Amino acid sequence: MSPVGATGLTMTNTHPALRRCWHPVARSNEVSSNPIRVLLLGQPLVLYRIKGAVVCFADRCPHRRTPLSLGSCDGETLQCAYHGWRFGGDGRCVEIPALGPGGSVPSQARLIPMAAVAERSGMIFVAPEQPIAPLAVIEESEDPAFEMGELPAMRARASIGLLADNFLDMAHFPFVHRGTFGADEAAEVPRYEVERDGWSFTAHREHPFANREDPGVAQGIRPLVQSRRLTYRLDAPFHLYLRIDFVEAGGSNVIGFFLQPETDESCRIYTTLWRNDLGGDPDAMAAAIKFEVAVLEEDLRVQEAFDELVLPLDQTMEIHTRSDRSTLELRRLLADLVVAADQPA
Numbered sequence: 494m495s496p497v498g499a500t501g502l503t504m505t506n507t508h509p510a511l512r513r514c515w516h517p518v519a520r521s522n523e524v525s526s527n528p529i530r531v532l533l534l535g536q537p538l539v540l541y542r543i544k545g546a547v548v549c550f551a552d553r554c555p556h557r558r559t560p561l562s563l564g565s566c567d568g569e570t571l572q573c574a575y576h577g578w579r580f581g582g583d584g585r586c587v588e589i590p591a592l593g594p595g596g597s598v599p600s601q602a603r604l605i606p607m608a609a610v611a612e613r614s615g616m617i618f619v620a621p622e623q624p625i626a627p628l629a630v631i632e633e634s635e636d637p638a639f640e641m642g643e644l645p646a647m648r649a650r651a652s653i654g655l656l657a658d659n660f661l662d663m664a665h666f667p668f669v670h671r672g673t674f675g676a677d678e679a680a681e682v683p684r685y686e687v688e689r690d691g692w693s694f695t696a697h698r699e700h701p702f703a704n705r706e707d708p709g710v711a712q713g714i715r716p717l718v719q720s721r722r723l724t725y726r727l728d729a730p731f732h733l734y735l736r737i738d739f740v741e742a743g744g745s746n747v748i749g750f751f752l753q754p755e756t757d758e759s760c761r762i763y764t765t766l767w768r769n770d771l772g773g774d775p776d777a778m779a780a781a782i783k784f785e786v787a788v789l790e791e792d793l794r795v796q797e798a799f800d801e802l803v804l805p806l807d808q809t810m811e812i813h814t815r816s817d818r819s820t821l822e823l824r825r826l827l828a829d830l831v832v833a834a835d836q837p838a
């Protein structure tokens with residue numbers, strides 16, 4: 494593992510190392526047997542379901558390069574919209590109508606596969622080539638005590654690395670989030686620990702905050718100023734998780750932040766909430782989603798303003814302080830990933 498990123502090294506949205514990583518490409522509920530086109534690392538992909546299982550290929554027919562997402566799926570095979578070639582779930586061409594019944598199919602008539610496709614935490618993930626790091630699990634997404642709420646997917650002109658950096662950043666709240674939760678936040682960031690574990694790291698922080706939503710405050714059971722424990726986790730490359738535990742009032746909020754690098758200039762952002770403190774109240778979840786959309790819009794106002802859509806991995810290109818320990822670890826981990834991606838799979 495390299496302590497310092499190589500000189501001038503940056504992470505772009507389409508860095509070749511990202512081909513050997515898992516990425517989100519859609520929400521589960523966006524994918525049916527009807528083929529759809531998504532963009533990943535500058536490459537168009539087609540996604541659809543066969544008997545419920547998601548399949549993914551390059552969105553290009555091997556015959557005349559027509560986007561396969563124009564075609565249709567009969568539940569077993571995908572039919573290209575141009576000359577009607579049919580492809581099975583393994584990508585092999587099984588029928589060429591112009592050759593008539595029994596016509597022989599060229600052996601190279603097959604779709605370009607992805608190394609791995611998975612469905613987890615309400616999302617579809619794809620690794621174009623053999624992934625270096627495993628696909629992360631959000632345990633709360635499989636815990637029936639937690640209800641899930643999904644923000645509308647958003648598209649931004651942004652750097653995927655800078656968006657991850659922003660999610661992990663602990664010093665921007667009173668400045669960027671003045672209009673939502675930041676007004677009560679202290680500017681000083683207390684010391685916190687960052688623990689690296691393979692292709693992941695976590696950062697823990699506990700701090701006082703004004704719990705204005707706690708009914709126990711109005712009832713005089715608990716004080717207004719309570720403690721909140723924050724656990725941030727990044728799993729390579731950009732699978733982000735934040736768990737907030739309310740120490741006195743109880744209850745936990747989890748935010749999953751999934752970033753899809755579409756092109757050098759574009760990302761699609763999926764934010765999902767898991768909460769165990771809303772008692773099944775749909776209005777409370779709708780309010781929580783609305784609030785998180787406002788928070789994300791505050792972040793995007795800054796992130797979309799960057800001129801250069803890259804995350805520097807060379808640590809000499811920026812200034813780092815002790816309040817930036819988690820975002821510095823992001824740069825180290827991604828620099829290590831770039832080195833690992835150069836080794837044979």
Ligand code: FES
Nearest residue numbers: 554556557573576
């Ligand atoms: S381009 Fe797809 S069948 Fe001809």
Ligand SMILES: [Fe+2]
Nearest residue numbers: 659665669792
């Ligand atoms: Fe933020």
